[in-house]
Amino acid sequence: MARKIKLRIWRGSAKEGSLHDVEVDANEGEVVLDVIHRVQATKINDLAVRWNCKAGKCGSCSMEINGKPRLACMTQMANFEEGETITITPLRAFPVIKDLVTDVSFNYQKAMEVPAFEPPADLKPGQARMAQVDVDRSQEFRKCIECFLCQDTCHVIRDHEENKKKFAGPRFFIRLAELDMHPLDILRNRKKTAQEEHGLGMCNITKCCTEVCPEHIRITDNAIIPMKERVVDVKYDPVRWLGSKIRRREEIS
Amino acid sequence: MALTTGVFSSGRAELQERTLRTDRWWLQPLITVLVLLSFVVYATFRAFEGKNYFAEPLISPFYSPCLSTECVDGASLIGQPFGKIVLFGLTLSPALFILVFPLGFRLTCYYYRKAYYRSFWQSPPACAVAEPHKKYTGETRAPLILQNGHRWFFYIGLLFNILLTIDAVLAFRDAEKHWGHMSVGTLVLLANATLLWLYSASCHTCRHTIGGRLKNFSKHPVRYKAWTVVSKLNHYHPNFAWVSLFGVAFADLYVRLVAAGTITNFYFF
Numbered sequence A: 001m002a003r004k005i006k007l008r009i010w011r012g013s014a015k016e017g018s019l020h021d022v023e024v025d026a027n028e029g030e031v032v033l034d035v036i037h038r039v040q041a042t043k044i045n046d047l048a049v050r051w052n053c054k055a056g057k058c059g060s061c062s063m064e065i066n067g068k069p070r071l072a073c074m075t076q077m078a079n080f081e082e083g084e085t086i087t088i089t090p091l092r093a094f095p096v097i098k099d100l101v102t103d104v105s106f107n108y109q110k111a112m113e114v115p116a117f118e119p120p121a122d123l124k125p126g127q128a129r130m131a132q133v134d135v136d137r138s139q140e141f142r143k144c145i146e147c148f149l150c151q152d153t154c155h156v157i158r159d160h161e162e163n164k165k166k167f168a169g170p171r172f173f174i175r176l177a178e179l180d181m182h183p184l185d186i187l188r189n190r191k192k193t194a195q196e197e198h199g200l201g202m203c204n205i206t207k208c209c210t211e212v213c214p215e216h217i218r219i220t221d222n223a224i225i226p227m228k229e230r231v232v233d234v235k236y237d238p239v240r241w242l243g244s245k246i247r248r249r250e251e252i253s
Numbered sequence B: 001m002a003l004t005t006g007v008f009s010s011g012r013a014e015l016q017e018r019t020l021r022t023d024r025w026w027l028q029p030l031i032t033v034l035v036l037l038s039f040v041v042y043a044t045f046r047a048f049e050g051k052n053y054f055a056e057p058l059i060s061p062f063y064s065p066c067l068s069t070e071c072v073d074g075a076s077l078i079g080q081p082f083g084k085i086v087l088f089g090l091t092l093s094p095a096l097f098i099l100v101f102p103l104g105f106r107l108t109c110y111y112y113r114k115a116y117y118r119s120f121w122q123s124p125p126a127c128a129v130a131e132p133h134k135k136y137t138g139e140t141r142a143p144l145i146l147q148n149g150h151r152w153f154f155y156i157g158l159l160f161n162i163l164l165t166i167d168a169v170l171a172f173r174d175a176e177k178h179w180g181h182m183s184v185g186t187l188v189l190l191a192n193a194t195l196l197w198l199y200s201a202s203c204h205t206c207r208h209t210i211g212g213r214l215k216n217f218s219k220h221p222v223r224y225k226a227w228t229v230v231s232k233l234n235h236y237h238p239n240f241a242w243v244s245l246f247g248v249a250f251a252d253l254y255v256r257l258v259a260a261g262t263i264t265n266f267y268f269f
Ligand code: SF4
Pocket: A150, A153, A154, A155, A156, A169, A170, A202, A203, A204, A205, A206, A207, A208, A209, A210, A219, A220, A224
């Protein structure tokens, strides 16, 4: 059965914008993205919204719903109370292009700054052999759909525009961790550069990235904190440092 | 406060609200502040009190090991290397000689960091709620860069766990030091020691040291196994952090009540 829904949708550009009230029907079983599409079809025909899969797998429909960074296609209308006004805004950490669409190119820039996977030079194609237990940890991070909800929520850049230069963000900390934990990656100094160039030390492990990740990747516990500990090994632990000078260790610093 | 950075930066969606969250996001940080403050107030009072911390065979975890010559008879398990120290006319209580270690352990704990950064420092108070600070450098410079020393407090914490476990074992005696007895106090000290071990075992540094730092688990099957166990415990680290904190406070309170004669330590046998 259809019910009437009250929405407040943000409309505007990088220069100005505001919230607009709209009323629209919602049917049983629908998600927020369905309702936005109905607004587009029946009320505001030029409303800009980005989406693709409607299955929580492409990461396009990231927006903020009642102030929380979420995927619109994975947010059930049934979550909201009868008569509740639902506020929908674009991601608030990135510049607006139009209406609900933001410019997330910051993230692509940061992606390029992470040095790629580097296998041993003599490893021929098809010859890589790895034990499953050695790649389990890295595989958790491959579930990432690049929705950038974690990047949007992270207060380091959400609340401090000026930090964007020196902070890669949680999505790229899991990338760094994935590579640093990968059994066949031999690039040196990943830990050191994580701290010195990608801004790992700016993270204060307050876990908002983990809270919003739609793939339930345990970003803070399984990537950031282990990376922080690895950084301590190579940068702030004199005993480890000495040990690594005296005998060659298995790890690559 | 007129911030022009963060969510109010030019180019971002123009909105006046620091958050549009409609749930009670302030509740969690508020509870954290209240609970941690109550603990700090109680612990400070007890650390300075300097009495009612020992009632043969029970010793309060705030005062163990008791290292100063001010310690009451029988309370010092590993000697009394420190003499009487008077500061500003106040004799330092034996608790103050050791306080820095458990305090430092908890202050640098990854979980407590999250808890107090959010609740006390409001950085951020909750997810997608703008923080009130103009500048933010995280843990990149002094003093917060010292958080990287957590592992040293972890190692010292293990020594404390051993001593507090010995205290619990010694509590299988009666007030005349005869073995083979058990009282409510024995259980209290045992529970406290167990919770502290769980807190340490679930620590992120423990997880890293025991196996997390390896690149190839397959070459270290024993450490891998240990890592999987610690990882499971690690999932509950926040729970252990709170329960063990209450455990310490409760064990201290129990010993205080017994030592002050307010209650008698009931012996099962
Ligand atoms: S845990 Fe770190 S990376 Fe994740 S949101 Fe918080 S500050 Fe950002």
